[in-house]
Amino acid sequence: MLGLSSFLPFILSTYLAHQTTSLTLKLPSRDIRTGTGPEQYDPTTPVAGIAPTQLDRAGWTATADSFQPGCEPQNVLDGTGGSWWETQFNPTMAPLPHNIVIDMKNSHVINGFRLLPRQDGSPSGNIGQHKIETSLDGQSWTQVGSGTYANNQARKTTLFQSRPARYIRLTAQSTAEGKGYPYVTVGEINVLSGPDPTLPRNNWKVTADSENPLPNQHRPVEATDGASTTYWSTQFDGASPGFPHTFTIDQGSAKAVSGLTYLGPPTSNGRIGQYTIQKSTDGTTWTPVVSGSWTDDAKPKSTEFGAITVRYIRLTALSEAGNRGTVTAASEINLLDGSRQATDFTVTVDSEEITTATEDGGAINALDGDPATFWITKWNNINVSPGYPHFFKIDMQASYAVRGLRYLPRQTPGNMQGNIGQHLIETSADGNSWTPVARGTWEDDTQMKVVNWRDVQARFLRLTALTEAGNRGPWAAAAEIQPIIQSTFVTPSPESAGQWGETINFPLIPVAAALIPSTSEVLVWSAWNADNYGDGNGRTVTATYNPSSGTVTQSIVTNTGHDMFCPGISLTKSGLIVVAGGTNSEKTSVYHPDTRSWSSGMNLILPRGYNSQATLSNGGVFTIGGSWSGVRGGKNGEYYDPVANTWSLRPGCPVAPILTNDAEGIYRADNHAWLFARQNNSVFHAGPSKNMNWFTTDGQGSTTPAGTRGNDNDAMNGNAIMYDALAGKILTIGGAASYTSSYTTSNAHIITLGAPNTKPNVTTIGSAHYARAFHNSVVLPDGKVLILGGVNYAKIFSDDTSILYPELFDPATNSFTVMAPMSIPRNYHSVAILLADGTVFTGGGGLCGVGCTANHYDAQIFRPPYLFNADQSPATRPKILSTNPAKEVKLGGGITVTMDSPVNRFSLVRFGSATHSVNTDQRRVPLASITGGGNVYQVLVPKDPGVVVPGWWMLFAINTKGVPSVGVVVNIQ
Numbered sequence: 001m002l003g004l005s006s007f008l009p010f011i012l013s014t015y016l017a018h019q020t021t022s023l024t025l026k027l028p029s030r031d032i033r034t035g036t037g038p039e040q041y042d043p044t045t046p047v048a049g050i051a052p053t054q055l056d057r058a059g060w061t062a063t064a065d066s067f068q069p070g071c072e073p074q075n076v077l078d079g080t081g082g083s084w085w086e087t088q089f090n091p092t093m094a095p096l097p098h099n100i101v102i103d104m105k106n107s108h109v110i111n112g113f114r115l116l117p118r119q120d121g122s123p124s125g126n127i128g129q130h131k132i133e134t135s136l137d138g139q140s141w142t143q144v145g146s147g148t149y150a151n152n153q154a155r156k157t158t159l160f161q162s163r164p165a166r167y168i169r170l171t172a173q174s175t176a177e178g179k180g181y182p183y184v185t186v187g188e189i190n191v192l193s194g195p196d197p198t199l200p201r202n203n204w205k206v207t208a209d210s211e212n213p214l215p216n217q218h219r220p221v222e223a224t225d226g227a228s229t230t231y232w233s234t235q236f237d238g239a240s241p242g243f244p245h246t247f248t249i250d251q252g253s254a255k256a257v258s259g260l261t262y263l264g265p266p267t268s269n270g271r272i273g274q275y276t277i278q279k280s281t282d283g284t285t286w287t288p289v290v291s292g293s294w295t296d297d298a299k300p301k302s303t304e305f306g307a308i309t310v311r312y313i314r315l316t317a318l319s320e321a322g323n324r325g326t327v328t329a330a331s332e333i334n335l336l337d338g339s340r341q342a343t344d345f346t347v348t349v350d351s352e353e354i355t356t357a358t359e360d361g362g363a364i365n366a367l368d369g370d371p372a373t374f375w376i377t378k379w380n381n382i383n384v385s386p387g388y389p390h391f392f393k394i395d396m397q398a399s400y401a402v403r404g405l406r407y408l409p410r411q412t413p414g415n416m417q418g419n420i421g422q423h424l425i426e427t428s429a430d431g432n433s434w435t436p437v438a439r440g441t442w443e444d445d446t447q448m449k450v451v452n453w454r455d456v457q458a459r460f461l462r463l464t465a466l467t468e469a470g471n472r473g474p475w476a477a478a479a480e481i482q483p484i485i486q487s488t489f490v491t492p493s494p495e496s497a498g499q500w501g502e503t504i505n506f507p508l509i510p511v512a513a514a515l516i517p518s519t520s521e522v523l524v525w526s527a528w529n530a531d532n533y534g535d536g537n538g539r540t541v542t543a544t545y546n547p548s549s550g551t552v553t554q555s556i557v558t559n560t561g562h563d564m565f566c567p568g569i570s571l572t573k574s575g576l577i578v579v580a581g582g583t584n585s586e587k588t589s590v591y592h593p594d595t596r597s598w599s600s601g602m603n604l605i606l607p608r609g610y611n612s613q614a615t616l617s618n619g620g621v622f623t624i625g626g627s628w629s630g631v632r633g634g635k636n637g638e639y640y641d642p643v644a645n646t647w648s649l650r651p652g653c654p655v656a657p658i659l660t661n662d663a664e665g666i667y668r669a670d671n672h673a674w675l676f677a678r679q680n681n682s683v684f685h686a687g688p689s690k691n692m693n694w695f696t697t698d699g700q701g702s703t704t705p706a707g708t709r710g711n712d713n714d715a716m717n718g719n720a721i722m723y724d725a726l727a728g729k730i731l732t733i734g735g736a737a738s739y740t741s742s743y744t745t746s747n748a749h750i751i752t753l754g755a756p757n758t759k760p761n762v763t764t765i766g767s768a769h770y771a772r773a774f775h776n777s778v779v780l781p782d783g784k785v786l787i788l789g790g791v792n793y794a795k796i797f798s799d800d801t802s803i804l805y806p807e808l809f810d811p812a813t814n815s816f817t818v819m820a821p822m823s824i825p826r827n828y829h830s831v832a833i834l835l836a837d838g839t840v841f842t843g844g845g846g847l848c849g850v851g852c853t854a855n856h857y858d859a860q861i862f863r864p865p866y867l868f869n870a871d872q873s874p875a876t877r878p879k880i881l882s883t884n885p886a887k888e889v890k891l892g893g894g895i896t897v898t899m900d901s902p903v904n905r906f907s908l909v910r911f912g913s914a915t916h917s918v919n920t921d922q923r924r925v926p927l928a929s930i931t932g933g934g935n936v937y938q939v940l941v942p943k944d945p946g947v948v949v950p951g952w953w954m955l956f957a958i959n960t961k962g963v964p965s966v967g968v969v970v971n972i973q
Helices: 073-077 363-367
Strands: 009-011 030-032 061-064 098-116 129-135 142-148 156-172 188-193 205-208 245-263 274-280 287-293 301-317 332-337 346-349 390-408 422-428 435-441 449-465 480-486 499-505 512-515 522-525 540-545 552-557 568-571 577-580 588-592 597-600 612-615 621-624 638-641 646-649 674-678 682-687 691-696 702-708 719-724 729-733 747-752 761-767 776-779 785-788 807-810 815-818 830-834 840-844 858-863 880-884 894-899 905-910 913-915 924-933 936-940 951-958 968-972
Touching: 061 073, 073 098, 073 188, 098 390, 142 156, 156 188, 156 390, 287 301, 301 332, 346 363, 363 390, 363 480, 435 449, 435 552, 449 480, 449 499, 449 858, 512 568, 512 830, 512 840, 522 840, 568 612, 568 913, 577 621, 612 674, 621 674, 674 719, 682 729, 719 776, 719 785, 729 785, 776 830, 785 830, 785 840, 830 913, 880 951, 880 968, 894 951
Parallel strands: 435 499, 719 924
Antiparallel strands: 009 480, 030 156, 061 098, 098 156, 098 188, 129 142, 129 156, 205 245, 245 301, 245 332, 274 287, 274 301, 346 390, 390 449, 390 480, 422 435, 422 449, 499 858, 512 522, 512 913, 522 540, 540 552, 568 577, 577 588, 588 597, 612 621, 621 638, 638 646, 674 682, 682 691, 691 702, 719 729, 729 747, 747 761, 776 785, 785 807, 807 815, 830 840, 840 858, 880 894, 894 936, 905 924, 905 951, 924 936, 951 968
16 A cells, blocks of 8 residues: 555545435534644544645645735745735725635645735734635535634644545635724645544554553553654564564444554664554454555555444554564554545446345445445346446546546455456546546456556546456456545646556466567466466466457466466567476477467477577577576577477577676576677677677577676666667666665666677766666657666565656657656566557566565556647557558568658567566667658668568658557568
């Protein structure tokens, strides 16, 4: 779970009556008035741990019905109470009421308003009676607060139900002085956003599994005493019991709870890492609510969930955040007040089962915050199920910045009937026009499915179930369906920053990917299991994504006896996908696109995993390294002949020259080499070691040192991309000195290759905006390189330091531009490849077992800026009408291309494959062309197979605005 940040998501759930019509609860706003001293909150609801925070006011504007020159409305946003807004008093006094409107420029989910009177010591103009309203459009207003402010200089805070708004308006109805003057003044105005207020703790009884046996010290009650200097701790003198540790809260009666806040102890020892939160009605039987992991720092932590009415809450610590021992400690623990959550959502479904005596399957159960209840479509003999598709539509009653959805399948023990498989998720502003935001296939289990997408402003959210995950029948079911709502909506700028498209959900974590020759579909796989690795039982969970239809089809491969986690991958010139090594480290498997089937290849001579391999200029395959599996060390080069289906050693290509100085030794030092095929069956090794090399693969093979990569160090899990194969240009970016637990770099270099076995030219081009490792980089048709994901501190199976901002490298200027942020981290075990339509597929990350927060069962599509006009509308793309030859092209030959409109350049991009931040198949070749008139062009393909490696390529045409066509698939031999 994420802690409080400027991008804190509010997951809004609701308690509704047993019907599909709206139930709106009119919750009173709470005015927090002050006395004569510092600000005092209502003592019945003390705010401790984490309180709502003030939003950043940069760019905001203020307008008012009246102002005195020199006391303009904008003064309330300048950060000082020494200046103020004052209504007109000279030459005449403007009459009451007065109003001031704050335009926050973007929509925010807000829950508070804060006013600071003028601070020059004068009470003149202090506001008395007032009301506070919010609006999304500046026209339609909703009142959220009202009351009377005290006549003093203390700041005033009003908290109210969380709601989306762009505008907030304060109307002054009287002055506090009581002298009858109609003018008013305000020093500062702030708007608050943050978690719900905390619940009172005066009736609580708290217990723990352990406490230190010192008299009156470190007892459980010290985590609820309001003092951050005292704390509860499990026993640390003498024998310290191991994990898990529990802290149980009895509130005395059932209350609406929407979250928990945790403040660690004064020292670092005992900070909670992994945790679970459970609920109970009787203090005996416990039901899970949420689980997650907190970072190892002194900051307060907040975990929010849909409001639940409950008496008992238990926090269970599963680990210590810094792995310093088995002690758990807490300075303060609070529960959040869920009574203020939005309560006016309504749901509409195509079908619900509510007529049986033994089962209540009403739709409203999926919005009640209780995983023990569920919605299910009609199923009994009287109400025959109408069959798929089924839909579940939520009307949120207001426009929100929606960025995702949580789907929890039914939690009935031993019964998974109704689990949703294939699905489509859409949003709408009006309930009539729908926009797809995510689609795919969910795994058939009981785990929570979390789907994220780019922020979309919407009122309606619709989940359409297309299949049952286990093919058990025509029913659909859900224990919980919750929108994920972002506190801030930022207007996108796709023309300069690109745009994130649909989220594709998979029944596995895409750890490896390859673009299938001839079909342009995406083949992905994980390991023996959908979300974990390491068994080595000879099977692989795979899936195929069809970009045209949006469908995801799962398949489990067992016939090759190969767990294909962490292999080398190569696309051959005939279109086969060769996967060598991995968990079953001796195995080779071959995918045949024409039959969509797998066959076994010859076993490797040297079993290996985390090896890298590349298709050569003659169509063969070279692999090297890979001590992650098999015997460690000595993973020298091997050559695969895909026609003869044979592997042979290349003793002249030893692994020693490519080793990094990794902290974990040879186990990591020979992993994930950056390999590039060149002329005469040679291979250039660009990294990740700082030392570079040439390999020749003919005969016994040979090795030639190629110098160092400028001033770069070892850059494990960095990237290398051949963005111009004709000129021999390679971009290297990022990486870390060691595989894990290592600081990353933002170093960027351009390597320019000459003839094989000669020292290349290396140019240091400065730094990218972000240091990162475990990222992926994709070359685009125009020669720019998109850099996606990664972490700032290299650590496997962790999203803690995720870089959510992609960058776009422009070789014309050697500069990096930050792109639109990702909504889903893409780190260790993520992938990215170019699709034929010029968009980029990126997905995966994790593969660390059930409950691991770094697991991401999905992918997203990024649309680069070249697909948009300056006004943010979709760019008109040039279209390739025909090519001659149509499919198979000879090296050194020409292609006659007929276009629908003028273009000024062409390029080829080879089909890609990716795993573990390595994609040795992708490369781009700019093409020379001659205009033949009438939008007909003669395009020349270079004859060098070390530049245009034989195999399957995408041909793109690009117009003068930089907009590419959809790629046409060609097979170059």
